[in-house]
Amino acid sequence: MAASAEKHDVFQAIADPTRRELLRLLAGKELPINQISSHFPMTRTAIAKHLRILSEAELVKGRKSGREKLYSLHSEPLAELKQWLAFFEQYWDNKLSMLKNYVEENEE
Amino acid sequence: MAASAEKHDVFQAIADPTRRELLRLLAGKELPINQISSHFPMTRTAIAKHLRILSEAELVKGRKSGREKLYSLHSEPLAELKQWLAFFEQYWDNKLSMLKNYVEENEE
DNA sequence: ATTATATAAAACCATTTGGTTCCATGTCAA
């Protein structure tokens, strides 16, 4: 439960190139906003907004540690995207689709 | 060549739910705008604009036939998305990732 | 030739988006 009235979904969240970079940057690592924003040519506030949107889509989670807040990737919602994509894959590759489908269906 | 100065990329193109529905609708089929727009609660003009955006991202192609223009899905650009996704998959499923990678790398 | 149909294009509009600056609050260190 706790369905979180998401204002932004995964599709919108990844539409922006800056947000896609953020996801890559936070993959594996856990970083505070200040440090994150030093990688980008915009203000810390702008980055904070992007992180909020990513949070709403649950692609990123932040935990407070002392006076800083550490953000990290939470990639599970991307599974929705993968599932969405799967529908269309049959329209461009048929070669290994059966094996792929087998893998897809057995990963949960 | 013919790099087409795309104003909209794939990520932006699929960010809108109406456009995602359009892609599903045009999968396999070839339909004229009028018929397409009858499936949606907005004007034909609005649909035409969405189709233009999808065209810019090359997710849809239209051929003129007499007085109507027939649109159909062109799913290849979604491969970019798949590739983008692949990077993140390692962060949420490790179970069958080796087999999956094998499949992925051998489909071209 | 005239009329109906299918799409295209232009002008307009409200809301959202992506950014800014400025100010407030909470936490750590001296």
Place this chain on the structure above:
DNA sequence: TTGACATGGAACCAAATGGTTTTATATAAT
């Protein structure tokens, strides 16, 4: 406890987005 640092939030702004209505143009049918 005073100051420095890290984040949060409000107010504001220009441009993009997603829609509309209206007008024009090309094709088909009678």
